[in-house]
Amino acid sequence: MKIGLVCRYFLATKGGLERYTLALSAELARRGHEVHVFANKGEGAPDIQLHPVPLFPLTSPGKNLSFACMASRRISGFRLDVVHSMERIWDQDIFRASDGINPVQMELRYPNPFVRGFKAVTPRRQVLSRLENRIFRNNGARFIMTNSNLVKDQIRRYYGVSSDRIRVIYNSVDHQRFNRSVKDRYRREVRTRYGIDESDLLIFFVGNGFQLKGLPILLEALAGLQNRKIKLVVAGNDPIASHQRWAQRNGIGNDTIFLGYQTGLERFYGAADLFILPTRYDPFANVCLESMACGTPVITTRMNGVSEIIENGRDGFVLNNRDARELTSRILDFLRLSDRSAMGERAAEKAQSFTMEKHMQHLTDLYTLVREEKRQ
Secondary structure: OEEEEEOOEEOOOOOHHHHHHHHHHHHHHHOOOEEEEEEOEEOOOOOEEEEEOOOOOOOHHHHHHHHHHHHHHHHOOOOOOEEEEOOOOOOEEEEEOOOOOHHHHHHHHOOOHHHHHHHHOOHHHHHHHHHHHHHHHOOOEEEEEEOOHHHHHHHHHHHOOOHHHEEEOOOOOOOOOOOOHHHHHHHHHHHHHOOOOOOOEEEEEEOOOHHHHOHHHHHHHHHOOOOOOEEEEEEOOOOOHHHHHHHHHOOOHHHEEEEEOOOOOHHHHHHOOEEEEOOOOEOOOHHHHHHHHOOOOEEEEOOEHHHHHOOEOOOEEEEOOOOHHHHHHHHHHHHHOOOHHHHHHHHHHHHOOOOHHHHHHHHHHHHHHHHHHHHO
16 A cells, blocks of 8 residues: 655654654555655655655744644645544544543643633644644544544543544554563663662653653652662653752652663663653553563553553552552552562563554554545
């Protein structure tokens, strides 16, 4: 098939959405499909045709709206079997709701209804609302693809989209890179490099957008666990100064290691005993699935789609509330386990079924359905 993928930044240095698009494009090309990528910025890749899409660069709403319109216009010049967009654009066959939906983001970010009402009329939120109404209510997309039932249910509730237009296709994990062997390969190496004892409980956190991903909550939870042998390793692209100061003021500065942006995350999953992501909202945080595949259990929130695959207390923990006290309790629950490695083994077993092969089977079935509908 001739397949068009839309992603504003076709770059590995960006977030999960961009890394997903890169991996998907490579897999589609490997399977013999003709792959066209429409992006404002991108890096070349073998067997993939990259088409630049201009946008208005000065403001966030300008970027969103101009990219949405210009990408749709650029795509219209090609005869493609499927247009699969990771971004909100004006017209697409499949929209992947990879960052959730605007009404939920607004409710979580602005719980005060008066503040939320004010923010709703700002240009950025007006543009997002207009694009989502186009996609969900006004035939801007044939199908909606989500990576969790969490987002599927939200789309149905807020926009009234029928279930037959929504496909839940869970993410996959690269099992060649993320697997239980990383424990043997990296545990001692990483701990030695950063001065972490073998007997220390090592917690790993990674994310871009520390506030959204819940780093302050994690730091507060650890401050309530002082005098225990716990170390926290933090990776991500965000500024760290304010978090470092908070950790120092609250007695955990010497137990918290800020690494900045890191590649080779499997080294840290392998070295860690526990991965924690108390995120405000994540449709499906793939870092959690990667950690599980490496045999490192996860603590996350119910507002993370990956919580759907975690059996609470068996292969990880799911927080009912996004607060430090409950997180402290779950860390203590983990510390009390007589065999912590058994929870990690069960997490790895759970992750085994999330393969690229299964993901691609579901996705190509959807692509075939789109092509058949367009030919009718």
